[in-house]
Amino acid sequence: MLISRRTFMLGVLGAGCVLSSRPCFASIAQGIVAPLTDDQLNASFAGLCAGAGQLLAGRLSPNDLQAALTKARVLHARLLPLPDIGGPDNLVYSSFVVGPQYVALYKALSPYGVTAKEVGKLVYDLAAHSYAQQAPTLKANGERLFSPGYYAILRAWAERSRRKRYPMDWVQTVFRGDGTDYDLGIDYTECGLMKYFAAQGVPELAAYPCYVDFPASRAEGTGLYRTTTLAWGGEVCNFRYRKGRAVTQGWDKA
Known part of the structure; x- marks a missing residue:
């Protein structure tokens, strides 16, 4: 996204933890980011594993937890580089x-x-904590989502997606709202993460990244409301943004 160029990483959650200043997740409100190398992606994932280790302490024995997270880092490295989506x-x-x-x-x-x-839920909790810690910075970028200049960027991005050049890409349309129910609408008709999880043999994961959109929007002040997603069995992912609206949805209310 054209506005800010940043590397998104997820830090660690827990008592006495040190939280990275950059979250693993980003929404479309945050602008075009700098390219991420495989080393950067692996470093980001190591941070996520550290947070996961804190949240899973007590659920698994220390030896099992260490073995699982070590295996996770090996698996993650093998999954890189990312498929090309442009x-x-x-x-x-x-x-x-x-x-x-x-x-x-x-x-x-x-x-x-x-x-x-x-x-x-593990990733959701880590991401929500990270977003909340960075709300002032994220909100400044989130306000740009509603600017005329950024709307033009969104429309061009959506038009490119409908050419379907990249098999793993999302496909979407962008449109203005009525200013009452919503200011900006985006309907996704294809989801890159759904395709990716299916290709990796784990389609059951697809529904869960959808929940992270809510704490992201809450931190950005973009007022997301959504009633369905492709991963939840809908025909589209119907994102509706209204500047400043309270985001009441989340993991337990979506």
């Missing part, structure tokens, strides 16, 4: 980097009885 100029590039993270965590933890939903 690079960082694609506004969902920073969303796509989480695909290997979910897959690696799930495949490493599932032999120990950790379910796809539990992996989803």
